[in-house]
Ligand code: KG4
């Protein structure tokens with residue numbers, strides 16, 4: 001191998017996906033994700049079960065990532081891992097494993113902020129793919145996060161808006177639970193919404209100052225609405241599932257787009273990138289694209305596999321930090337809450 005090739009192993013274990021990825025000079029050679037099915041029956045992630053599943057998955061997942069990349073662990077230049085934010089029991093597994101492996105191989109260790117990684121996923125090297133130019137606005141929307149970030153450079157970011165309660169993915173998943181849909185319900189709401197009337201049931205949008213979000217009121221409003229309707233007609237949900245899902249999705253997408261419009265107006269920035277599991281949503285994608293001709297936005301949506309939790313995004317941050325020789329030492333600790 002030529003000495004210019006920098007191989008990074010990325011490890012992600014912040015929530016309920018165990019993932020490992022090998023990158024060469026910022027290009028993904030492998031990105032293996034083991035999603036934990038165990039949580040489905042509980043309607044949400046159970047932290048204790050998540051950390052146990054990470055323990056079971058981490059060795060085979062890393063092994064698979066190295067095999068798929070066709071490289072030997074001795075060829076790795078550094079190991080990057082998610083330090084936080086996330087569930088402590090989950091983070092500990094990836095952190096401890098990364099430390100031991102870096103020590104055994106005698107290579108640098110690089111700690112990565114999971115939220116930064118969702119944003120820097122846009123910098124994974126891909127054929128014919130343009131990257132956002134600085135400064136840009138990044139909206140990170142998932143089951144664990146909802147943020148609008150002003151990205152000045154790779155490692156200079158300001159959070160300019162975030163949720164004050166539930167994350168947007170939680171709003172999708174909890175609404176889906178009210179409708180009797182299995183966890184995670186976000187993709188199902190999206191699916192049913194496609195054949196429903198988005199204006200069938202108007203839900204009030206929360207009033208939150210500035211660029212912050214709130215989703216807990218909406219979830220309660222949906223719960224009360226459904227309970228009231230079911231009292232009158234026990235078959236209400238079954239008979240109107242598409243319209244209910246379309247109305248919920250319409251409200252949530254409007255909340256997100258309204259804040260993005262405000263963020264763009266306030267900052268004068270028209271380059272907009274999204275990331276996180278909820279960016280898979282059909283109507284968010286549509287609304288974002290519409291922003292291109294409506295408001296002159298230049299929008300960026302990463303490939304689906306780099307949007308949900310994955311180790312390739314940890315690997316790209318690892319690569320960028322490697323170029324800056326920004327390494328960490330063995331005293332580094334996992335951190336459940338960590339700022340951008
Ligand atoms: O990024 P992710 O895989 O994990 C974290 O939460 O960090 O995001 C998962 C979230 C779940 O809440 C899921 O319901 C939501 O993303 N999601 C969607 C869609 N696909 C995934 N929400 C709405 N529409 C979708 N198509």
Ligand code: ZN
Pocket residue numbers: 114118142144276308309
């Ligand atoms: Zn995430």
